[in-house]
Amino acid sequence: MSSPQYDLAIIGAGPAGMAAAHEARNVGLSVVVIDEQDNPGGQIYRDVEHVALKRAHDLDVLGADYKYGYGLVDGMRAGEVDYLSGHTVWQIEADGIVWCTDGSKAKQVTAKRVLLATGAMERPVPVPGWTLPGVMTAGAAQILMKSAGMVPSGPIAICGSGPLLLLIADQLVRAGAEIAVIAETTSFADYLRAAPKLAQALLGMEYLQKGIAMRRRIKAAGVKIVSGISGLRINGDEMATGVTFKKGGREQAVAAGTVLLHEGVVPNTQATRQLRLDHLWHETQHYWYPKTGLHGTTALESIYLAGDGTGIYGARAAEVSGRLTALQIALSLGRIDDGEFAFKAGPWLSEHKHHCAVRPLLDALFQPPAEILNPPEDHTIVCRCEEITAGDVRKAGKLGAPGPNQLKAFLRAGMGPCQGRMCGLTVTEILAAVHGKSPADIGAYRIRPPLKPLSLAELADMEVPDGDATLASPSSGP
Amino acid sequence: MPEKSAHKTFDVAVIGGGMIGPALSLGLLARGLRVCILDEGDDVLRVARGNFGLVWFQGKGFGMPRYVEWSRRSATLYPEFAAELKEHTGVDVGHANPGGLELLLGEQELAHRQHYIGQIYQQGGGKDYEVEFIDRKQVEDMLPGVTLGDDVIGASYSPIDGHVNPLFLLRAMHTRFQQAGGTYLPHHRVSGVNKNGSAYDVITEAGPVSAAKVVIAAGHGLKQLGPPLGLDIPIRPQRGHILVTERTKQILPMPISAFRQTVEGSIMLGVSAEEAGYDDRVDTATVAGIAERAGRTFPALRNLNIVRSWAALRVLTPDKCPVYAESQSHPGIYAVASHSGVTLAAVNARVAANWIAGDPAPDEFEAFGVERFDAQKTSQ
Amino acid sequence: MLKRRHSDAAVVQISIDGEAVEARDGESVAAAVLAYAGEATRTTPVSGAPRAPYCLMGVCFECLMEIDGVPNRQACMIRVSDGMSIRRQQGARALEGDA
Numbered sequence: 009m010s011s012p013q014y015d016l017a018i019i020g021a022g023p024a025g026m027a028a029a030h031e032a033r034n035v036g037l038s039v040v041v042i043d044e045q046d047n048p049g050g051q052i053y054r055d056v057e058h059v060a061l062k063r064a065h066d067l068d069v070l071g072a073d074y075k076y077g078y079g080l081v082d083g084m085r086a087g088e089v090d091y092l093s094g095h096t097v098w099q100i101e102a103d104g105i106v107w108c109t110d111g112s113k114a115k116q117v118t119a120k121r122v123l124l125a126t127g128a129m130e131r132p133v134p135v136p137g138w139t140l141p142g143v144m145t146a147g148a149a150q151i152l153m154k155s156a157g158m159v160p161s162g163p164i165a166i167c168g169s170g171p172l173l174l175l176i177a178d179q180l181v182r183a184g185a186e187i188a189v190i191a192e193t194t195s196f197a198d199y200l201r202a203a204p205k206l207a208q209a210l211l212g213m214e215y216l217q218k219g220i221a222m223r224r225r226i227k228a229a230g231v232k233i234v235s236g237i238s239g240l241r242i243n244g245d246e247m248a249t250g251v252t253f254k255k256g257g258r259e260q261a262v263a264a265g266t267v268l269l270h271e272g273v274v275p276n277t278q279a280t281r282q283l284r285l286d287h288l289w290h291e292t293q294h295y296w297y298p299k300t301g302l303h304g305t306t307a308l309e310s311i312y313l314a315g316d317g318t319g320i321y322g323a324r325a326a327e328v329s330g331r332l333t334a335l336q337i338a339l340s341l342g343r344i345d346d347g348e349f350a351f352k353a354g355p356w357l358s359e360h361k362h363h364c365a366v367r368p369l370l371d372a373l374f375q376p377p378a379e380i381l382n383p384p385e386d387h388t389i390v391c392r393c394e395e396i397t398a399g400d401v402r403k404a405g406k407l408g409a410p411g412p413n414q415l416k417a418f419l420r421a422g423m424g425p426c427q428g429r430m431c432g433l434t435v436t437e438i439l440a441a442v443h444g445k446s447p448a449d450i451g452a453y454r455i456r457p458p459l460k461p462l463s464l465a466e467l468a469d470m471e472v473p474d475g476d477a478t479l480a481s482p483s484s485g486p
Numbered sequence: 487m488p489e490k491s492a493h494k495t496f497d498v499a500v501i502g503g504g505m506i507g508p509a510l511s512l513g514l515l516a517r518g519l520r521v522c523i524l525d526e527g528d529d530v531l532r533v534a535r536g537n538f539g540l541v542w543f544q545g546k547g548f549g550m551p552r553y554v555e556w557s558r559r560s561a562t563l564y565p566e567f568a569a570e571l572k573e574h575t576g577v578d579v580g581h582a583n584p585g586g587l588e589l590l591l592g593e594q595e596l597a598h599r600q601h602y603i604g605q606i607y608q609q610g611g612g613k614d615y616e617v618e619f620i621d622r623k624q625v626e627d628m629l630p631g632v633t634l635g636d637d638v639i640g641a642s643y644s645p646i647d648g649h650v651n652p653l654f655l656l657r658a659m660h661t662r663f664q665q666a667g668g669t670y671l672p673h674h675r676v677s678g679v680n681k682n683g684s685a686y687d688v689i690t691e692a693g694p695v696s697a698a699k700v701v702i703a704a705g706h707g708l709k710q711l712g713p714p715l716g717l718d719i720p721i722r723p724q725r726g727h728i729l730v731t732e733r734t735k736q737i738l739p740m741p742i743s744a745f746r747q748t749v750e751g752s753i754m755l756g757v758s759a760e761e762a763g764y765d766d767r768v769d770t771a772t773v774a775g776i777a778e779r780a781g782r783t784f785p786a787l788r789n790l791n792i793v794r795s796w797a798a799l800r801v802l803t804p805d806k807c808p809v810y811a812e813s814q815s816h817p818g819i820y821a822v823a824s825h826s827g828v829t830l831a832a833v834n835a836r837v838a839a840n841w842i843a844g845d846p847a848p849d850e851f852e853a854f855g856v857e858r859f860d861a862q863k864t865s866q
Numbered sequence: 867m868l869k870r871r872h873s874d875a876a877v878v879q880i881s882i883d884g885e886a887v888e889a890r891d892g893e894s895v896a897a898a899v900l901a902y903a904g905e906a907t908r909t910t911p912v913s914g915a916p917r918a919p920y921c922l923m924g925v926c927f928e929c930l931m932e933i934d935g936v937p938n939r940q941a942c943m944i945r946v947s948d949g950m951s952i953r954r955q956q957g958a959r960a961l962e963g964d965a
Contacts, residue, residue, distance in 0.1 A: 184871070
């Protein structure tokens with residue numbers, strides 16, 4: 009490629025991306041940040057700039073942790089990076105070429121180093137009825153509050169497990185929403201199991217205290233919390249009308265117009281898969297994460313990774329990870345030396361350790377239940393786009409499909425618009441169960457560009473530097 | 487449920503679970519033989535997943551009239567082959583034979599194509615060759631649902647051309663294979679074949695499998711497996727790209743060499759040919775080229791989103807015609823290789839399988855042996 | 867299905883399926899449509915099943931809508947703007963710009 013336009017291209021403007029941009033500018037790298045959203049913050053700090061400036065009263069509802077993000081946005085803006093907002097990346101090449109589009113024109117951004125800070129997504133929660141209108145992720149409800157200042161008109165059923173469950177309930181209560189029930193798949197037994205980790209978790213006590221306080225506040229507002237539930241089902245024909253679940257052998261039904269699902273977050277590996285990087289399987293949290301070396305290095309010299317896209321450690325850890333990776337990149341480019349790296353990275357290293365410390369406790373405590381990972385009811389939809397059920401996947405597995413790619417070929421699972429984002433993990437789990445293997449041995453969908461759809465026109469009209477298309481000439485045919 | 491091989495013995499071990507292996511296997515099972523398919527794992531080259539889905543006749547067999555006949559035979563057998571698969575497995579492979587077009591943009595393309603098709607006709611010695619040239623107006627009449635770009639000057643048309651859903655075909659063949667008593671063994675990657683008396687031991691990653699006969703239908707795997715078995719066949723990888731659009735209402739009633747609309751509504755776009763070794767990564771310049779030509783052919787397609795692209799590696803022989811060969815040094819070991827596994831699925835199941843079972847070779851096979859490559863080499 | 871917490875944000879005039887609707891500055895199209903009609907925002911090309919936005923962050927592709935004449939756009943990624951025309955989709959898209 010002819011001379012790269014930038015030292016560093018960062019994909020994603022969440023905590024890792026913003027912090028990396030700031031850090032990289034501080035050591036004099038030329039930086040471009042490519043962000044699919046039209047303003048910085050990623051998901052966790054979504055629209056924080058907008059909220060801080062135009063809807064400050066919502067900051068109270070959303071909490072101090074959210075407000076913190078504004079400082080990161082400020083840091084990135086101050087660094088005067090080239091910020092390509094509203095640009096969707098659709099292909100990344102190993103040697104530092106990033107293909108993106110603003111919706112009208114596809115183009116190339118070239119850099120000596122590319123840092124993927126593409127973050128995480130909600131774990132899919134395939135239960136019967138989860139495709140009905142009125143069902144959303146807990147994160148979606150947060151985005152509605154952050155971006156649009158909206159709350160579901162309720163009654164709302166919040167189901168699943170994880171730190172976010174209570175947080176969203178707390179935020180919704182403070183926003184005046186009506187919560188019909190919080191149905192937690194986590195049980196007392198889970199707390200007991202996780203107890204040994206408590207001692208190691210430096211922030212563990214602090215975290216638990218925060219959680220206890222939130223629980224108390226929610227209960228005081230009259231919200232019913234049921235723990236240790238199973239057999240979750242969402243009822244309704246054209247839209248969600250409520251949920252049914254089992255607790256202590258008894259089945260309960262709760263009416264609700266909105267159902268929020270949440271079973272933790274998982275790394276979004278579409279881009280790292282497209283680059284054909286190796287991925288590892290997280291045994292307790294049941295997700296794939298890309299293999300990284302020290303401070304975000306990968307097997308590809310120009311490609312670096314940072315943030316929750318490399319493994320779930322939370323926003324604060326992601327931020328520090330971005331800084332450390334930016335410094336590592338600067339070192340690799342010879343813009344700082346080992347001494348300067350050690351000096352700058354030192355405080356970040358200990359902060360990173362601090363923020364990661366509570367994770368083993370959370371991971372042990374909030375493990376996704378087996379029936380969410382491998383839906384027992386055959387009629388549960390697994391691939392939402394192509395409407396393929398758990399039963400279909402099991403049958404194809406028994407027919408001999410050894411993994412997701414052969415399954416894709418058999419059933420079209422993973423071939424819809426979302427390109428396997430919503431069904432990939434579930435397909436891997438179901439096939440693992442069918443074949444009696446670990447998910448690590450089953451593998452994942454092969455991801456091909458474009459990472460997101462773009463029009464034929466954008467592809468046809470784009471300039472490909474050094475490109476040489478050899479189409480088969482008509483006279484020689486197929 | 488596919489079993490692990492506890493050193494079973496088969497009449498025929500077919501190496502390869504793509505388009506060719508299962509098709510041949512169905513024919514072998516119909517002859518009452520015990521057949522296993524030895525396949526690899528999940529994330530492998532598997533060219534059969536890269537397929538466009540054309541059941542194509544026109545333009546095949548340049549320099550080899552027998553291949554023209556073989557392609558025609560397969561197209562003719564296809565409806566019945568597809569019907570039988572549906573009857574037994576319930577899977578509709580979506581075969582249709584509405585005829586096919588190769589669209590020509592500009593005078594030069596038309597001239598080239600006329601010359602090329604004309605030569606195939608001549609080589610056939612005046613026998614009927616079902617390809618004709620039609621003008622732009624006739625193309626418009628055949629494709630009423632979509633507007634042609636200005637550059638479209640005409641097309642070559644054959645009533646014999648058709649298409650099929652290649653993924654459903656693969657699934658139907660696998661289903662039928664197991665249903666009819668075949669043994670499917672994935673995760674049995676083959677590293678070699680040893681003689682064992684009058685039979686053979688196929689060495690796989692999951693242990694040896696014995697068979698009286700072995701068929702190498704392993705795509706690019708033939709390059710490694712063939713030479714020690716007297717089947718040193720000069721195949722090479724040739725990369726081709728395919729783009730897929732989002733679903734839209736049905737607008738293409740017939741397959742076109744570079745466009746095929748599936749039953750679900752997505753439109754597949756091709757065609758490219760790159761010499762890129764075994765690199766099956768998507769090449770952006772090629773994608774842009776396919777998109778550009780597609781947009782020039784049907785301007786309305788420009789508004790559609792591309793949701794997926796991939797590159798697959800054709801298994802190409804020097805003359806682009808298939809190989810059906812039995813080893814001289816290892817009688818009972820066969821090699822079948824072609825980049826047109828979809829088109830040939832019917833004739834592989836119905837005719838070629840019988841040759842493996844021991845019947846005399848079909849007439850067409852006089853041209854498909856490996857000796858022709860030596861001849862081609864010396865003639866260079 | 868959704869209610870706005872405040873009404874002090876600037877009003878943005880849009881149309882949804884031909885109806886004039888008032889949205890608020892900053893909302894995504896997905897949010898605005900959900901606030902307007904708390905029901906399905908599309909039906910699927912595969913079976914005509916009713917769907918609505920699920921993740922609101924661009925991952926699930928359930929929020930596909932026709933915006934200003936262009937079908938299959940991720941409505942959660944696009945903000946409302948004055949004069950915007952939104953149509954909910956039934957099944958697969960048509961091929962506009964053609965006969």
